[in-house]
Amino acid sequence: MVKLVGIAGSIGEQSYNRMLLEFIRDHFKKSVDIEILNINDVPVFNEDEDHNDNPVVHELARKISGANGVILATPEHNHTVPAAMKNVIEWLSNNVHPLNGKAVWIVGASYHTQGSSRAQLHLKQILESPGVNAFVMPGNEFLLSNAKEAFDDDGNLKDSRTVGFLELVMKKFLTFMKVIEMMDAPDPKNAHEEDMDSKHPVNTTVEDVDMTDPEWVEKAAEKTHAASGGDYVKLDRGLLTVDQLNCFLNSMAGELTFADDNNQFIYYNKNADAAHMLAPRTPDQVGNPLSAVHPDRVIEHVKQVLYALRTGESDVVSMPAQTGPNQHVMHYYRAMRDENRRYRGVNELVIDIMPILKYYLAATGQKLVKDPDAVPMSPITGLDAVTGASAHSDPTTDATSGASASKSAEKPAAPEPVKDDALTGASEEPAADAAPKKPEETPTDTDATTGASES
Amino acid sequence: MKKFVALVGTNTAKSTNRKLLKYMKKRYADDAEIDVVELKGLPIFKKTEEVFIPQQAKDIAEKIDASDGVIIGTPEYDHSVPALLSSALAWLSYGIHPLMDKPVMIVGTSYGTLGASRAQAQLRQILDSPELKATVLPSSEFLLGHALQAFDDNGDLKSAEESQKLDGLFKDFLEFVDLTEQLVNSKKLHEQDAATFTWDNGTTGDDK
Numbered sequence: 194m195v196k197l198v199g200i201a202g203s204i205g206e207q208s209y210n211r212m213l214l215e216f217i218r219d220h221f222k223k224s225v226d227i228e229i230l231n232i233n234d235v236p237v238f239n240e241d242e243d244h245n246d247n248p249v250v251h252e253l254a255r256k257i258s259g260a261n262g263v264i265l266a267t268p269e270h271n272h273t274v275p276a277a278m279k280n281v282i283e284w285l286s287n288n289v290h291p292l293n294g295k296a297v298w299i300v301g302a303s304y305h306t307q308g309s310s311r312a313q314l315h316l317k318q319i320l321e322s323p324g325v326n327a328f329v330m331p332g333n334e335f336l337l338s339n340a341k342e343a344f345d346d347d348g349n350l351k352d353s354r355t356v357g358f359l360e361l362v363m364k365k366f367l368t369f370m371k372v373i374e375m376m377d378a379p380d381p382k383n384a385h386e387e388d389m390d391s392k393h394p395v396n397t398t399v400e401d402v403d404m405t406d407p408e409w410v411e412k413a414a415e416k417t418h419a420a421s422g423g424d425y426v427k428l429d430r431g432l433l434t435v436d437q438l439n440c441f442l443n444s445m446a447g448e449l450t451f452a453d454d455n456n457q458f459i460y461y462n463k464n465a466d467a468a469h470m471l472a473p474r475t476p477d478q479v480g481n482p483l484s485a486v487h488p489d490r491v492i493e494h495v496k497q498v499l500y501a502l503r504t505g506e507s508d509v510v511s512m513p514a515q516t517g518p519n520q521h522v523m524h525y526y527r528a529m530r531d532e533n534r535r536y537r538g539v540n541e542l543v544i545d546i547m548p549i550l551k552y553y554l555a556a557t558g559q560k561l562v563k564d565p566d567a568v569p570m571s572p573i574t575g576l577d578a579v580t581g582a583s584a585h586s587d588p589t590t591d592a593t594s595g596a597s598a599s600k601s602a603e604k605p606a607a608p609e610p611v612k613d614d615a616l617t618g619a620s621e622e623p624a625a626d627a628a629p630k631k632p633e634e635t636p637t638d639t640d641a642t643t644g645a646s647e648s
Numbered sequence: 649m650k651k652f653v654a655l656v657g658t659n660t661a662k663s664t665n666r667k668l669l670k671y672m673k674k675r676y677a678d679d680a681e682i683d684v685v686e687l688k689g690l691p692i693f694k695k696t697e698e699v700f701i702p703q704q705a706k707d708i709a710e711k712i713d714a715s716d717g718v719i720i721g722t723p724e725y726d727h728s729v730p731a732l733l734s735s736a737l738a739w740l741s742y743g744i745h746p747l748m749d750k751p752v753m754i755v756g757t758s759y760g761t762l763g764a765s766r767a768q769a770q771l772r773q774i775l776d777s778p779e780l781k782a783t784v785l786p787s788s789e790f791l792l793g794h795a796l797q798a799f800d801d802n803g804d805l806k807s808a809e810e811s812q813k814l815d816g817l818f819k820d821f822l823e824f825v826d827l828t829e830q831l832v833n834s835k836k837l838h839e840q841d842a843a844t845f846t847w848d849n850g851t852t853g854d855d856k
Binding site: 203204205206235237238239240241270271272273274275276277279280282283286311315318319320321322324325 | 658659660661662688690691692693694695696697725726727728729730731732734735737738741766770773774776777779780
């Protein structure tokens with residue numbers, strides 16, 4: 194469910210703006226999860242002090258960061274936003290910036306006819322300042338005047354037209370949030386524009402921590418007050434502690450890597466030392482931009498994989514790495530998408546499929562024989578574009594598999610199976626490099642047992 | 649000699665607005681007695697059943713009452729006045745009205761080029777609100793940009809151009825204080841409004 198947080202700008206004992214937020218929360222509870230945040234105990238902002246000293250401030254920052262959008266309900270004091278509301282925003286625009294890029298909907302209630310009109314304008318101006326940098330929903334002003342008479346004894350808005358308008362605006366806000374989300378998404382126009390240096394932060398990027406710092410994980414965790422150890426994490430679908438989540442991911446029958454939509458390598462399931470991994474990673478690499486964990490000459494190929502996944506051209510790109518009679522390691526790159534279908538990064542699974550294949554043959558009493566009618570294919574799937582690009586690569590590169598140039602007019606050359614890891618491998622071998630080869634070598638050299646070449 | 653209260657619009661130790669106000673106090677010592685007053689320590693404005701006003705706010709109100717006018721030095725936080733200053737102005741219009749019809753001069757400094765221009769514009773609007781109804785010196789923006797570099801070791805403004813501009817504005821303010829003495833026609837009305845005003849059933853459209 195969409196998660197919003199609401200803040201009422203007044204810390205007075207009685208507040209019609211808080212009532213209004215409570216009504217919105219209850220009225221829309223079937224479709225939207227709204228948590229109303231308490232700002233009563235926020236200390237007076239002082240730029241000399243560090244917010245880290247104040248648990249109230251970073252709890253607020255954490256909740257706002259975790260929400261899809263924010264509703265601010267403001268009264269009007271002296272023709273402006275109440276100091277209490279402004280004070281919170283000052284804290285949230287100094288060391289931490291949780292409102293950055295966040296969709297905000299302003300509502301306001303007042304005793305009289307103005308309905309906080311001037312305060313709402315000031316609030317917009319404040320939210321648009323560079324330190325705050327929120328996206329305020331334009332138009333759709335919701336000004337509740339004569340607030341004293343507006344609610345019944347149960348805290349419900351009496352006027353059905355007002356409720357109807359609120360429903361209409363909420364619907365627009367839900368759309369607005371999606372639009373704002375999409376604005377945050379990197380949008381390279383072609384594979385070449387993929388930003389391998391991760392210089393375009395997305396709304397999950399932890400800013401002001403050096404991506405190349407070997408202790409990026411520790412520093413970013415501190416900065417975000419990350420859950421750890423016995424803290425529970427609500428998942429789709431289940432509830433696990435962070436420790437349980439680690440046990441679960443580290444026991445996966447494969448090596449998993451997460452690179453986000455800013456092409457930053459932010460996770461792998463560390464269940465072995467680099468020396469014992471199929472695609473070696475080391476703990477200090479986590480946090481690196483993808484450019485830092487790839488040799489220069491494979492960068493353009495990695496970009497093609499990322500671009501194909503980001504644009505939805507492919508949902509999965511797969512390619513073999515180490516292959517032989519007893520091993521056939523595959524790399525699967527899957528696009529990860531959120532509920533709005535926004536690309537959120539690539540899920541890489543590295544797994545040796547040979548044990549599975551051998552089990553299957555043994556269990557079903559079969560063996561592999563060479564197929565004389567086999568149509569040669571690229572061992573790389575999901576990446577048609579690469580074959581076109583490969584025309585420029587060095588024809589002398591030693592390649593032993595894939596379709597030959599002569600076999601397919603549309604695909605003059607097939608990419609070589611990678612010995613490398615297109616996401617984070619530091620291998621010097623080119624990933625998805627392609628090389629046309631001499632036609633006569635093609636079928637006979639192919640390793641019949643595995644269906645792919647030994648390189 | 650005129651007596652002025654100068655409010656430092658922020659609580660930071662490194663405030664360049666405080667520097668500017670102290671500079672004015674020193675520079676205009678022959679024409680006026682300027683008391684530089686800190687807002688630091690004031691709590692965020694909050695309405696209560698019993699209309700509680702913190703002692704610090706009452707003390708400031710007393711000083712303002714006894715003065716001929718007020719100078720406010722404001723920085724700009726997020727394109728507007730600091731919450732601390734806006735809070736102070738709320739306290740100073742909560743059952744007490746020391747700023748009503750009081751001549752006010754606004755100055756502002758910033759680290760960047762703009763000199764708190766947006767905060768100053770908002771401050772004018774705030775001071776114009778029915779609970780405050782201060783009399784702000786018109787057409788008088790003093791925007792001191794790049795304030796970190798603006799003062800020398802003695803706390804004096806380095807730029808002769810800026811100090812001359814400030815001199816002119818301050819002279820005008822002195823005249824303005826005398827002029828406002830004559831603006832008596834609506835004063836009665838303001839006082840009446842203030843006497844009957846409450847934030848709950850007020851005449852202002854304002855609200856909790």
